[in-house]
Amino acid sequence: MRVTLKDIAEAAGVSVMTVSNVINGKSARVSTETIERVRRIIDERGYVPSASARSLAANQSRLIGLLVPAASEDSLAISPHNIAIIGQIERRLRKRGYHLLLRGVADTSEIGEALRSWSLDGAVLLGFLDEEVADLRRQVTGATPVLAIDSYSDNPLTTGVRSDDFTGARLAAEHLLSLGHRRIVFAGPSFTDVGVVHERFLGFRKAYEEASVSFADCPVETVNTTHENGVALGRRLLDTHPDATAVFATADILAIGLIEGLREAGVGVPDRVSVVGFDDLDISAYITPKLTTIAQDIVGKATHAVDRLLTLVGGGDRPADHLVLDVRLVTRHSTAPPSSR
Template structure:
């Protein structure tokens, strides 16, 4: 299979950034590019045989679906938690979409972001907009999966565990291992009454995988699992406050909390402070994601870092490659995780 030449390949050949290549090819009048740089870019374009995306779409009908004419990538965020207008109250999505949009834009694509209710189908929207590709975040098993397969539109699943036959491209974190790492870290710091605070735990979902990791660590270290220490709600700052207030009124001997998202952990710090419970002196907290809010929180949040920016960039690269070549081989990308130690965990 012939490799697709991308803008980043031209940038590497010319010794410039992908953004500079985009500016030169699109003749941006608002950006000043030296004549020498422009010559290097056009020389690289000619040498590599690069065809700017819009022209390639016009010249090629190899996909055979009649859909790839818009330079639009759809981003689907299923509304998995009832009553939520959208998920952008969680900064994770802003950081992820920022990196995704930038990577797609450099290749001449634009995003169409949509929330989809549980009883809605996205496929008709995708067909009507002639989308070149679809990115699906956090999807649970449903009949909708078969509709995506039938559509023939290149798709990338992000943080999904329902693609059992590996039909789609995939980018995710090892959430079960992340849940294990977070819980083990607390155990190694002397804690054995550890609360698990998360959004709704559905089978084959991110929260469920982190829940399994939590249980794995408890079992490995011989600590009995106690269902009463698991508090489920929704992923938000407000829920974090409520969960902290609940634990403050009935601590059940808890000395540490694993919150499955940093935004929940930040809310818990606020909730505990309202109840005169100090973090980490009275109770320790570890989060997950490493969003910016976890850094500026007081105390700053010890967390499991998944590189959200790298995840967004990886998804952009994957969907653009898939949109430009129907024969692009299926890929599963696992974003590495690590513990970031800050101020919210006390050693007993």
């Protein structure tokens, strides 16, 4: 049986209001002896305050929604990068006294419904396309603060946190070009004229321009960001691009699959093809060869996102622009100068 305030009050011989005041630190009119007796009985009985009751009293749910795309009715579209972000967001919210509610969204029309149905204090959007984030102007009409991670949308309702994707891809291309590579494949999902992959493509191309190297010989492979698709690309890479000496993959999980597929095709990495990823997931340092990649500040991204959102929850002003976090090149063993074949 759950121990209630009434149980504690009866055992201590005081009113329910007195017990409530002791629990909430409002004990100015309560004697020291009574405070100690109430606290002792609370410890003995193992009383745990009701989260719902405290939320109702404070007019807050203490719930923050984390909304992610659902690939179908049966699965969520969560990349390894986003899984790492989710873990850090939950940790940060827990330290701030909030609870995380993970919700898959198969259709963006569900976002407004989710905000209303669950009485969320705020929500984080993770993994949505920028056109979907922009569309929220028509859906989010209430006072619930919403923040987007890794978004380039100009929707002021979702001003959030992202990495410097342009600079990251430019650093990757500069690294490969400095090693002597010229036939470099850009591999990533399809993209429009706005978004994370588009920014990485622009940054990659910028490195060619700054090095006065023609970008015409840089093929683009459109491939979804999964390990399986990376393996498939690796198996056929040199059949499709026989002169390729390097690949920049827009995500580590894609790069790791690519290395596996190249190995299955009898192609050495980096002896024949160099590979660079983007994210710096933990697994990047465990595979063979260890992956050269662009490191994102995943902890910082989650921390700043939570802090920004809770500022809005507390009634603070919405930031005027996105917060852009620095990235860096991590050089490991998957890149080398092109072979002299």
